[in-house]
Amino acid sequence: MPPSPSVEARRRRRAAVFGAPPGLPEAGPQLRAVSGIILDASPHLLVLAAGGTEVRLAMSGDTGVWHGGRGGLAALRPGRPVIVRQKASGVVDRIWVGIGRVAGTILACGRDTVEVDMGPHRGRAHVVIPPHALGRVLVRHPRLEPGYLIDVICVGSPDGPRAVRPGTSQPGYRADDLAAPEPTAPVSGVLHGTATWFGEAGGEAPDGAAYPAVDSEGAAGGCADAPSGCVPFPYLSVGSEISVRNECGGRAATVPVVECGCTAARFCDRCVECDASPRGRIIELTPVAFAGLGGDLDAGCFNASVRVEGPW
Known part of the structure; x- marks a missing residue:
């Protein structure tokens, strides 16, 4: 969501009095982004249920769609959750369909699954790493062993989160x-x-x-x-x-x-x-x-x- 007017006002007042932080050019404004559930989609219009209201967003041929990788209009099915970012013009820039992230300490590993402790606020996650994604994950997470950290970008599925790619590189030390x-x-x-x-x-x-x-x-x-x-x-x-x-x-x-x-x-x-x-x-x-x-x-x-x- 865009910053509130009060936050923007404080930022402008601070910049007027103190100037920009040393060595940093003036920052650009935050872009509008929204989370919602798809109600309908066409090549030029995306309709979401977001925050209890219906939101209609213009799309163009340049709008990028991600659904476990590069996607298209077929991925924009009613009922799917999305994160949408707009350009400054208001036209949709990127749409991420069903994206999620699992990061934390590995508790157990199966043949194609990993059990992850995401911390006291987020609980545990059971992540499936399908064969086509395993190689990409192992390149940056070579130690899929209990006690080590893991961070993967996932796409939602009926079986829970499915890993698509590593979120970052795995630290070389144990979590403790x-x-x-x-x-x-x-x-x-x-x-x-x-x-x-x-x-x-x-x-x-x-x-x-x-x-x-x-x-x-x-x-x-x-x-x-x-x-x-x-x-x-x-x-x-x-x-x-x-x-x-x-x-x-x-x-x-x-x-x-x-x-x-x-x-x-x-x-x-x-x-x-x-x-x-x-x-x-x-x-x-x-x-x-x-x-x-x-x-x-x-x-x-x-x-x-x-x-x-x-x-x-």
Whole structure:
């Protein structure tokens, strides 16, 4: 969803007083993205049920459709959940049909299945890795063994999520063997690293972000056993606002923290969507927020900067 007028006003006032952050060009606006259920589709019009209302979106011959890979109009069947991103003109740019993501610690492996612990907020997932996707997954996740981390982009099916491709590369360490930052490491007001997304098309999570360092004290909303991650984070609480900038696309937005991102804290990896990001997942966005910032859900990540002290 686009930023609220109050958030945009604060961003403009801050820029007028302080200017843009040093060394960064002015960020572009967030694109409109929406999550919904397909009601009808034609070559030029997509009709969704979204947020209790009917939404009609114009399409063109350039509109891209993903359904486990490159898709077409046939994938836009009524009843399927989608994430849709529009261009600045309002015409639909990309449609992701039935996309989802499973990231966490491997609990068990079968011949073509993986059981994954996604953390205390998201429970467990039973992921099918079909033969045609197994090779792609193994290239970047060579250790499909209990105790190691996994991150896969999936498409929904009657049997549950089916892996299509890896979301990022698998860290080389076991999930419980992450090296934490030194206690005296300085904490920056602007974090640099990887932004990913969590959830699925049609998911119930409110638009916003999961932050890896939500305070576990009091009613802040954090997890008592959350790892510290490989980046020194300032502590926040659920409901805090943070500003996220896509360094690959130059778009930025202020989003609320809606969940503790304790699973993200276990991934000390890099995004190579545009150059190599510093190590560490510094934010997980909901699919709508990620797509609105110009991220392609099937790519899995973008290089990001996160400001915890106010908007850009």
